[in-house]
Amino acid sequence: GLLGWYMVKSGLEEKPDSYDIPRVSQYRLAAHLGSALVLYSASLWTGLSLLLPRHKLPETHQLLRLRQFAHGTTALIFLTALSGAFVAGLDAGLVYNSFPKMGERWIPDDLLTFSPVLRNVFENPTTVQFDHRILGITSVTAVTALYLFSRRIPLPRRTRMAVASLLAVACMQ
Numbered sequence: 440g441l442l443g444w445y446m447v448k449s450g451l452e453e454k455p456d457s458y459d460i461p462r463v464s465q466y467r468l469a470a471h472l473g474s475a476l477v478l479y480s481a482s483l484w485t486g487l488s489l490l491l492p493r494h495k496l497p498e499t500h501q502l503l504r505l506r507q508f509a510h511g512t513t514a515l516i517f518l519t520a521l522s523g524a525f526v527a528g529l530d531a532g533l534v535y536n537s538f539p540k541m542g543e544r545w546i547p548d549d550l551l552t553f554s555p556v557l558r559n560v561f562e563n564p565t566t567v568q569f570d571h572r573i574l575g576i577t578s579v580t581a582v583t584a585l586y587l588f589s590r591r592i593p594l595p596r597r598t599r600m601a602v603a604s605l606l607a608v609a610c611m612q
Contacts, residue, residue, distance in 0.1 A: 442467075442470060442471050442474055443471055445467055445471075446463050446464070446467035446468055446470070446471040447463065449462075449463045449464035449467050450462055450463035450464075462528070462530075463528060464528065465524065465525045465527075465528025465529050465561070465562075465567075466528075466561070468524045468525075468527060468528040469521050469524035469525055469528070471524075472520065472521065472523075472524040473517070473520075473521050473524075476517060476520060491597070494595045494597070494598070496594075496595070499592075501591070501592045502592060504588075505585075505588060505589060505592055508581075508584075508585055508588060509585060511581070512578070512581045512582060512585050515574070515577060515578050515581050516578050516581075516582075518574060519571070519574040519575055519577075519578045522567070522570055522571040522574050523571055525561060525567045525571070526567055526568055526571045529562070529564045529567055530564065531564035531565070531567040531568040531571070532568060533564075534564045534565055534568055535547065535565070535568060538572070539572075541565070541568070541569065541572075546569075547565050547569065549563070549565045550563075550565055550566050550569060551563070551566065552565075553566075575612075578609065579609050579610070579612075582605055582606055582609040583606060583609070585602065585605070585606075586602050586603065586605070586606040589602045
């Protein structure tokens, strides 16, 4: 709640370039979204672990690799969601509204116009939108690869359904 208030407060401050449109800080928006995702995921994990007994699976090399791949995919999805907060905070989705190209180009000219270069990743709407697109495509690819890898391993029905549901949600998104 405190982080939410801090985020909203940034949108209530008058800025000379805002033209009376309230805008929250993209940094505070990303922090708020990130903390919400962590809190929600931890709550869901705890609830499911109380409702559903844990399967005792043999710790095979393939299962350990699947688990590592799943953790990496989770981190990638989290990063993609956070990059979406920067897109929303900067209204970067309005800069280019064509896909897969951005306008008439695959890589737009105004991608790295800010100085220093690292500032583009967080404050240049074109770069923020480009990064979010790349992360989104990479996330869907990782989820698809995770699904295909999981099909080669003997897993409980519930786990197979979870991986298939993840793929379905990623494709819908």
